Amino acid sequence: MNSLAVELNAALEGTVVPRVLSDLGLRMYFPRGIVAQAAEAKEKAHRFNATVGMAYADGHPMTLPLIRELTNGLPSEESVAYAPTAGIPALRDRWKTEMLRKNPSLDGVATTRPAVVPGLTAGLAVVGDLLAEPGDTLLLPDLFWGNYRLMFGERRQVQIREFAFFDDDGVFNRSAFAEGARSAAESGKLIVLLNFPNNPAGFTPSTADVAFIRETLVGLADSVPVVALSDDAYFGLFYDDHAFRESLFSQLADAHENLLAVKVDGATKEDYVWGFRVGFVTMAFRGMTSAHAAALEQKLTGAIRSMVSNSSRLSQSLLLRALEDSRYDEQKADAYRLLEDRFHTLQRILAEQRSSGRAPMLEPLPCNSGYFMSFRCRGLSAEDLRLALLDRGVGTIAVRNEYLRVAFAGIDAQGLPELYEEIFQAAEALA
Ligand SMILES: Cc1ncc(COP(=O)(O)O)c(C=O)c1O
Incomplete structure (x- = not known):
């Protein structure tokens, strides 16, 4: 195993993370190579900077005049330049601020800095790589976005265990969820993926239901490590008072030392920019220190680097400008x-x-x-x-x-x- 991965695993020792990482997750690290050398060059290479794989002209990333015209004169640094592996720092911080605004329960709760991925699909795939091992059991409601089957069932070869989403009265089926979670946890590790508002039903459970979900997972986390994934693709589109208005993640982020909460969200649906391919992954567990968060972020950044290298700079720049605009x-x-x-x-x-x-x-x-x-x-x-x-x-x-x-x-x-x-x-x- 690479010595950087060994260091990251040591930094996370004693937490839930090494207990839920896949083999790939345990091996993952973010190399110091090019990025560290490029950062050093940025500081010191005042004559020629020949580190980064981009063509420059007059000190700016080169652009075809056509592209400059089509991007409406946006500086080439914002349009065509590579973005950092885990996204533009200002966008990551802005998304975090927005997350706190949308989820007041997260106030004072430590989370990782949201990492940019090319859409929620890539976010879920990266998370699957890091946290799901072939043979693990994934708990899903019987109504779920079909792509989970490809992402988790096929790519990661996990066993999918379904619970009935609705009971006969047409409300969230608490007992089916609790029973499903208990039986999935018998494998020694529980991974649960919940998507509210749900695709395909368009349903979000009530505050009391969410409290029940939390209680159930916290109870199980006493005996098995739990990974709770929230797919918040359609976040914010709540149309009645019954629906819980925050992300499930806000209730799980600080719920238990043995529960790793993961939020996968993004601008694709929420901000009506589907083809921009900008999503985010954020993680938290009770007792997470800044050293733990940094190590977790390094693993995540390594997974992104090895899968897609980085996400679209143009999309991120436009999104950041929109989020900062007073008309947003x-x-x-x-x-x-x-x-x-x-x-x-x-x-x-x-x-x-x-x-x-x-x-x-x-x-x-x-x-x-x-x-x-x-x-x-x-x-x-x-x-x-x-x-x-x-x-x-x-x-x-x-x-x-x-x-x-x-x-x-x-x-x-x-x-x-x-x-x-x-x-x-x-x-x-x-x-
Ligand atoms: C529940 C759910 N999650 C994620 C996605 C994918 O989102 P993205 O386009 O950001 O990859 C979809 C898209 O249909 C979805 O329905």
Whole structure:
């Protein structure tokens, strides 16, 4: 094992981290080579700096005139230059400030500095590399974003254990979660991944449910190391008072010495910049010192360096400029209101469906947040319904042939009644 990895593991000794790291995670480190030498050169190489793999002209990173024109005159340092491996420092700090603003419970809680990754997918993949070992068990609700199967089931070869997300009353299924967590923990290590607002249901549990999740995980952390991953892709899009308004991470970051909380979030969905590919990974555990955080960040930075080297400078620069702009809050609130309006239109359509008895084979799952809603298809193939809808010029997603997922956030409010009329008609015609 590289001596730097040995040093990092020693710095983390006695904490939950070495107990949950994969073999790759234990071997991971951030090399001092190029980065340290380039930093030294920045200080001392006042004549010629020939360290970094970028072409320079007149002291600035070279740009084709076309690119300069297309990036609207942005300095080439902000457009085409490489970003640091874990992201632009000012952006990382700004994201942390935003995180505290959105999650007041994190006030005074030590976390790592958010590390930039190219989207939440890359964040989850990096975290999977570091923390999931082939043969580990990952607890997921039975409604989850399908890519987890590729990322964790296939790439990391973990066993996926599902729990029923909703109970018969259509609320978060506490007993199924507790039972699932207990049985997954029997393997000697528990990894749980929760995504609120959930894809595909568009559901976020209540404050009391989140307290229950915390209590369950804290109880298990007394006997097994726990990794709790929060996928906050759709964070902030909460449309009713039932939904817990902070990230689950805010309740877990300082919950137990034996529980490593990991937050994967990003601007992709939250700030409506999907193709920017800017996400963040932040970690915490109770009792984490700044030396622990630094060692953990080094492991994370090494994992990023070995996977993607660094994330898009242009996207990070634009995001940072937007976050620092005085118009940001207002514009974000406008975008939220637009989606909230779509949610309320959807609620009216579903209330009408209920009262009129339309398409009884389509049972809407609880939905209070996010981009999506789903119907459970009773006695009807979701795939047949999806294909029938395609013939009507309507695109939806069939999940496991049992659920039909509708991305209502992608449709103007005026279009929603017609969209749902097509869905009801197609389901009735198939029944
Ligand atoms: C729950 C969830 N997490 C993560 C992602 C991926 O986010 P990103 O585009 O930032 O990789 C998605 C995208 O569909 C998602 O639904």
